[in-house]
Amino acid sequence: MIQHLASLPILIPMLAAILLLLPPCGKSIPIRRVVSIVMSIITACISAVLLVHVYNSGPMVYAIGDWQAPYGIVLVADLLSVLMVALTSFLALAVVLYSSVGDDEKGSFFHPLVHFLVLGVNGAFLTGDLFNLFVFFEVLLIASYSLLMHAGDKHKTRAALQYVVLNLIGSSVFLIALGILYGVLGTLNIADMALKVSQLQGDDVYLAKIGGLLLLVVFALKGALLPLHLWLPNTYASAMPVVAALFAIMTKVGVYAMLRVYTVIFGEQAGLLNHMAQPWLWGLAIATIVIGAIGVLAAQDLRKLTANLVVVSVGTLVALVAIQHVSATAALLYYLVHSTIICAALFLLADLIAHQRGKVADRLAPGRGVAQPILLGGCFIVAALAVVGMPPLSGFVGKIWILKVTFDSERALLFWPVYLIASFALLVALSRAGTSLFWERKHQGRDHPEEEHAKPMQVIAVIGLLACSPLMVIFAGPISDYMIAAATQLHDIPAGINMVLKGGL
Amino acid sequence: MELLYASCVGVLVTCGIYLLLRARTFPVVLGLTMISYAVNLFLFSAGRLTINKAVVLGTGADYADPLPQALVLTAIVIGFAMTAFVVILAIRGRADLGNDHVDGHLVKSNNKEHR
Numbered sequence A: 001m002i003q004h005l006a007s008l009p010i011l012i013p014m015l016a017a018i019l020l021l022l023p024p025c026g027k028s029i030p031i032r033r034v035v036s037i038v039m040s041i042i043t044a045c046i047s048a049v050l051l052v053h054v055y056n057s058g059p060m061v062y063a064i065g066d067w068q069a070p071y072g073i074v075l076v077a078d079l080l081s082v083l084m085v086a087l088t089s090f091l092a093l094a095v096v097l098y099s100s101v102g103d104d105e106k107g108s109f110f111h112p113l114v115h116f117l118v119l120g121v122n123g124a125f126l127t128g129d130l131f132n133l134f135v136f137f138e139v140l141l142i143a144s145y146s147l148l149m150h151a152g153d154k155h156k157t158r159a160a161l162q163y164v165v166l167n168l169i170g171s172s173v174f175l176i177a178l179g180i181l182y183g184v185l186g187t188l189n190i191a192d193m194a195l196k197v198s199q200l201q202g203d204d205v206y207l208a209k210i211g212g213l214l215l216l217v218v219f220a221l222k223g224a225l226l227p228l229h230l231w232l233p234n235t236y237a238s239a240m241p242v243v244a245a246l247f248a249i250m251t252k253v254g255v256y257a258m259l260r261v262y263t264v265i266f267g268e269q270a271g272l273l274n275h276m277a278q279p280w281l282w283g284l285a286i287a288t289i290v291i292g293a294i295g296v297l298a299a300q301d302l303r304k305l306t307a308n309l310v311v312v313s314v315g316t317l318v319a320l321v322a323i324q325h326v327s328a329t330a331a332l333l334y335y336l337v338h339s340t341i342i343c344a345a346l347f348l349l350a351d352l353i354a355h356q357r358g359k360v361a362d363r364l365a366p367g368r369g370v371a372q373p374i375l376l377g378g379c380f381i382v383a384a385l386a387v388v389g390m391p392p393l394s395g396f397v398g399k400i401w402i403l404k405v406t407f408d409s410e411r412a413l414l415f416w417p418v419y420l421i422a423s424f425a426l427l428v429a430l431s432r433a434g435t436s437l438f439w440e441r442k443h444q445g446r447d448h449p450e451e452e453h454a455k456p457m458q459v460i461a462v463i464g465l466l467a468c469s470p471l472m473v474i475f476a477g478p479i480s481d482y483m484i485a486a487a488t489q490l491h492d493i494p495a496g497i498n499m500v501l502k503g504g505l
Numbered sequence B: 001m002e003l004l005y006a007s008c009v010g011v012l013v014t015c016g017i018y019l020l021l022r023a024r025t026f027p028v029v030l031g032l033t034m035i036s037y038a039v040n041l042f043l044f045s046a047g048r049l050t051i052n053k054a055v056v057l058g059t060g061a062d063y064a065d066p067l068p069q070a071l072v073l074t075a076i077v078i079g080f081a082m083t084a085f086v087v088i089l090a091i092r093g094r095a096d097l098g099n100d101h102v103d104g105h106l107v108k109s110n111n112k113e114h115r
Helices: A004-023 A023-029 A029-057 A079-099 A110-126 A130-148 A153-185 A191-198 A203-223 A231-238 A241-265 A280-300 A302-323 A324-355 A373-388 A394-407 A411-440 A456-474 A475-493 A493-503 B002-020 B027-043 B067-097 B110-114
Strands: A059-061 A074-077
Touching: A004 A023, A004 A029, A004 A059, A004 A074, A004 A079, A004 A110, A004 A324, A023 A029, A029 A079, A029 A110, A074 A079, A074 A110, A074 A493, A079 A110, A079 A241, A079 A324, A079 A475, A110 A130, A130 A153, A130 A241, A130 B067, A153 A191, A153 A203, A153 A231, A153 B027, A153 B067, A191 A241, A191 A493, A203 A241, A203 A280, A231 A241, A231 A302, A241 A280, A241 A302, A241 A324, A241 A475, A241 A493, A280 A302, A280 A411, A280 B002, A302 A324, A302 A394, A302 A411, A324 A373, A324 A394, A324 A456, A324 A475, A373 A394, A373 A411, A373 A456, A394 A411, A394 A456, A394 A475, A456 A475, A475 A493, B002 B027, B027 B067
Parallel strands: none
Antiparallel strands: A059 A074
16 A cells, blocks of 8 residues: 555545535535545645655655556655645645635536646656656646636636636647657656766757757746746736635746756756756746846735735746755755745735725725734734745745855855845835735724624634744754755755666555 | 658648737637647657558567657647637637637727728
């Protein structure tokens, strides 16, 4: 049983989604919600078990159908991928809890789609094969298209249409890149590609370079890296906030794919192609941070502001990918977990605030005060402190770590000013947002009806997400040990290749 | 054969990109379809263009690479599903927004000539 553990984070969401479509769950709303929550808890537990197992007894390679790599498709559960899987499952649990008090019934098939999305994301994190990565990308994308349209109106249709068309073009580019790489290398298994890419000679080097850089276009599109980030603010701001919270993990799929491909395949061992994407990644990442920070300052409502925060975090993460060093990757992983969780919490908070402010919703304009100022204000200040990187929350630890790993190199000259000024812009924008959301009231003294109050389930979901930030500071020691171990494992390319190609099941 | 094949892929991609840049949803969908055809052909050629090679069955040493064929099949299925989705979305966009412009609104001065 234990050797099948690596496949369960993919299989259980699939089972959950199918169960949720079948009659008892498909007909009755309470049953559907209970089953969805229970299945999310099971997925989260399985992911946690897998994480502990991999941490204690080393990475697992699961050959699907017992076809050994490089001929079959393998799932690789190493420290990095199980961390991402655990993060996804946890986030999905929070989203399912939050949605279960009403948001899920504004359209059809919310719960099955969430589980299909988790299936796709977990699959993309676990797979050890580039074509399989494409397939899981498509699975998560088609689920995300439908979720984006959930409870749809005019604006959603427009945003969704642009998002779908962009991603379809992205998929075509992905396939072309895969075709080129397969034609040159004769394999699509990531470990095998890492082995073969160092032996390339002559014209094949240039072909592989074209293929690799086309992949960069795709991952930049998924990860919302400049100049392919334009879809993100509109899409995230027009999706339902609970869906946007779940989407917080999707840009990270792009970042994860960059990390895998440009560290393992085109990393330091790639012969003539070593570190080939590095200059591109570095420049684009810095530009993304700048544009994201400008977007944050210019945002007119809290959801757009949060969407631009996602852009800033992607820029920071990609800058760390570009450094391609063990310590930078470790800092990246810490920051990735922190930023995903906090951005998701901010989207959920934006929904609660918008709901209680009536007509002005989450626009940063004077309006009706919120019904629960202490609860929501408290949550908002925690989230804002964490995302800006003020002590004592996780953002601060992540920021110090990032500044420390960039300090030694000559990169600090460019990165430090940009990153610190961007953080300052975030601080200004979030203070302004908090002020206008909570303090600039127009209609004093009007009573709020009871039903406007946040439901207990929603509060649990938001506080559960926000609690991760102090927890990540309290347990910073063990967590950073884990991140360093995961980064070391990722950068130890020969060991990784050996494990996949010789280890098997 | 290579020249014919390559120009076929090239022409399809060119037409596809031209159509993608159009403002209405229908040409965009057609462009996406053309690009996905081109991609399928391209993937197929990743296994090298050869004639008279056996399938991978049996013991013959000289066989055609089966993997690109499998990749193309997967790509066709996925591309088909995605195209179906985008068509439905385009129809819904037409109904919701009152026009078939990708941005969701028509520029006033263009209104007449497009009708």
